[in-house]
Amino acid sequence: MALTEPFWTFLKIAAAVGFGLNVAGLLGWVERKQSAVIQDRIGANRAEIFGFRVLGLFHPLADAIKMMTKEDFVPPEGMRLWHGMAPGLSLLFSMLCLAALPYGDKIVLGGHALSLQPLPLSAGLVFVLAMLSVGVHGVVMAGWSSGSAYSLIGGLRGAAQMISYEVALLTTLAGPLFLYGTLDLAEAVRWQAHSIGGIVPAWGIFLQPLAFILFMTAGAAETKRAPFDLPEGEAEIVGYFIEYSGMRFGMFLMNDFIESIVLAGLTTALFLGGWHVPGLAHLHLSQPVFALIGVGAFVVKVMAVLWLLMQIRWTLPRFRFDQLLDLGWKNLLPLAILNTLVTAWAVFLAGG
Amino acid sequence: MTDPAPETQERPASLARHPARIVTRPVMRFQERIYLIEVWHGLVITSRHFFVNLWRHTRRAIGLVARAGAVTIQYPDDPAVVAKRGRTRHRLMKREDGTPRCVACMMCETVCPAKCIKIVAEESPDVMIEKRAKIFDIDMGLCVFCGYCVEACPEDAIRMDTGQVEMSSFNRQDMVWNMQELLGNKKKDPAANVPRL
Ligand code: SF4
Numbered sequence: 001m002a003l004t005e006p007f008w009t010f011l012k013i014a015a016a017v018g019f020g021l022n023v024a025g026l027l028g029w030v031e032r033k034q035s036a037v038i039q040d041r042i043g044a045n046r047a048e049i050f051g052f053r054v055l056g057l058f059h060p061l062a063d064a065i066k067m068m069t070k071e072d073f074v075p076p077e078g079m080r081l082w083h084g085m086a087p088g089l090s091l092l093f094s095m096l097c098l099a100a101l102p103y104g105d106k107i108v109l110g111g112h113a114l115s116l117q118p119l120p121l122s123a124g125l126v127f128v129l130a131m132l133s134v135g136v137h138g139v140v141m142a143g144w145s146s147g148s149a150y151s152l153i154g155g156l157r158g159a160a161q162m163i164s165y166e167v168a169l170l171t172t173l174a175g176p177l178f179l180y181g182t183l184d185l186a187e188a189v190r191w192q193a194h195s196i197g198g199i200v201p202a203w204g205i206f207l208q209p210l211a212f213i214l215f216m217t218a219g220a221a222e223t224k225r226a227p228f229d230l231p232e233g234e235a236e237i238v239g240y241f242i243e244y245s246g247m248r249f250g251m252f253l254m255n256d257f258i259e260s261i262v263l264a265g266l267t268t269a270l271f272l273g274g275w276h277v278p279g280l281a282h283l284h285l286s287q288p289v290f291a292l293i294g295v296g297a298f299v300v301k302v303m304a305v306l307w308l309l310m311q312i313r314w315t316l317p318r319f320r321f322d323q324l325l326d327l328g329w330k331n332l333l334p335l336a337i338l339n340t341l342v343t344a345w346a347v348f349l350a351g352g
Numbered sequence: 353m354t355d356p357a358p359e360t361q362e363r364p365a366s367l368a369r370h371p372a373r374i375v376t377r378p379v380m381r382f383q384e385r386i387y388l389i390e391v392w393h394g395l396v397i398t399s400r401h402f403f404v405n406l407w408r409h410t411r412r413a414i415g416l417v418a419r420a421g422a423v424t425i426q427y428p429d430d431p432a433v434v435a436k437r438g439r440t441r442h443r444l445m446k447r448e449d450g451t452p453r454c455v456a457c458m459m460c461e462t463v464c465p466a467k468c469i470k471i472v473a474e475e476s477p478d479v480m481i482e483k484r485a486k487i488f489d490i491d492m493g494l495c496v497f498c499g500y501c502v503e504a505c506p507e508d509a510i511r512m513d514t515g516q517v518e519m520s521s522f523n524r525q526d527m528v529w530n531m532q533e534l535l536g537n538k539k540k541d542p543a544a545n546v547p548r549l
């Protein structure tokens with residue numbers, strides 16, 4: 001193999017980030033179209049190139065052009081350096097998360113084992129969660145450096161929400177982690193390969209259904225998507241990025257979508273069996289083909305979770321802030337602790 | 353669960369025959385309180401809409417049916433749909449011999465809340481009619497489309513049933529429709545829609 005290890009890693013990270021950015025761009029379209037179809041409308045379909053409209057697929061492109069050509073305004077009271085850095089910082093950390101997701105199993109080519117995970121870390125889950133948590137810095141930084149009391153309040157509200165749900169999110173994950181016995185995302189996926197009684201695949205969603213629901217809820221709150229989109233509150237509540245315009249505003253928007261992708265990826269890896277396809281092992285395919293099908297399965301599962309997130313976003317009304325904190329601290333956290341205790345007891349009894 | 357509003361004053365005797373209606377607010381049951389079941393119900397509704405509409409769009413796209421998947425009217429491309437009884441641009445009615453029905457009674461001018469009708473009367477050659485309009489202008493830029501003029505007219509001389517709602521122009525003068533245009537004897541000058549400086 002002519003591929004040297006650093007080059008291969010670089011290639012994988014580039015592919016992962018490219019995947020994330022493209023899907024994030026696509027999500028803007030999905031968001032519009034899915035909401036339109038749910039609400040019996042047609043949705044954005046006016047952008048055209050040479051008379052071709054292709055279901056409005058050019059709208060993300062038009063958005064990008066619009067954002068890039070708009071004025072990038074820094075309020076006179078704002079702190080120019082931090083104001084400029086905040087969106088980039090948010091985006092950087094969520095893109096780092098993308099690189100740690102387990103897209104596929106090892107691929108064996110000519111006796112050479114190549115991992116399909118861009119960053120095969122032994123504590124990948126901790127890395128992803130840490131990077132997701134650092135995202136709160138971007139929120140507070142944007143709020144503070146705008147030099148506006150409203151965006152500061154929005155930033156602090158966002159920080160309060162993200163930190164509250166972080167606690168619930170981490171506690172929720174304790175249950176599945178007791179089962180898998182590893183912090184390595186790829187190992188966690190491999191653990192889910194077997195099946196219970198030969199019928200139901202041993203995916204996290206079947207073994208830890210409560211944890212799955214709690215994780216999705218806390219995750220949606222963590223990524224600031226509706227019904228938990230108080231930090232943004234696109235038009236109604238003042239959020240942390242009211243003083244942003246142009247592409248920097250667009251970067252916050254992208255960041256949201258990328259965080260959704262990361263959340264979907266984590267859900268897939270921890271609860272939906274990652275790259276596994278039930279019954280595929282019986283087909284005796286050659287190993288590289290098997291691994292590549294796995295990558296496809298992972299992407300399909302991520303898309304399905306993203307669809308579900310969108311569907312939830314267009315179904316539920318937004319929470320009030322006190323309801324939001326109530327849900328996080330009084331409902332999700334106790335349930336997560338309960339789930340942890342029960343799982344720990346069960347694993348102990350099973351002699352794990 | 354609810355605290356009834358304190359009765360601040362005696363109910364008047366005239367209301368004695370009508371028993372007070374007590375409104376009870378629905379109490380959230382457990383299944384609503386935990387929210388998850390309701391989330392599921394909501395998701396079922398939106399998903400049903402999603403998949404049914406997706407099927408309709410697909411059916412249209414592959415040419416199974418001609419009906420559109422959504423009820424959206426793509427207005428500038430498709431003509432505007434105006435309800436039959438909608439109040440649209442005015443028209444003046446004619447008698448059987450082709451003369452305007454209007455007798456210049458000024459009812460519509462008087463009732464018009466926007467004061468956008470301007471009538472100048474003159475003597476009619478027919479002694480039985482006495483008066484007729486010499487000038488009858490409606491400034492569509494001021495009209496609020498209330499329909500009072502139609503209601504007020506004793507001669508059924510003015511109606512708002514043309515179904516036409518597109519009356520924009522590039523200056524205020526062109527928004528004024530004169531009698532011949534309202535009678536339909538003369539088309540509105542198409543040059544009115546060309547910007548003039
Ligand atoms: S519709 Fe109303 S505002 Fe318009 S001309 Fe008639 S009375 Fe006046």
Ligand code: SF4
Pocket residue numbers: 453454455456457458459460461471504505506507508509510
């Ligand atoms: S109310 Fe009728 S008849 Fe009288 S002036 Fe107006 S349009 Fe003419």
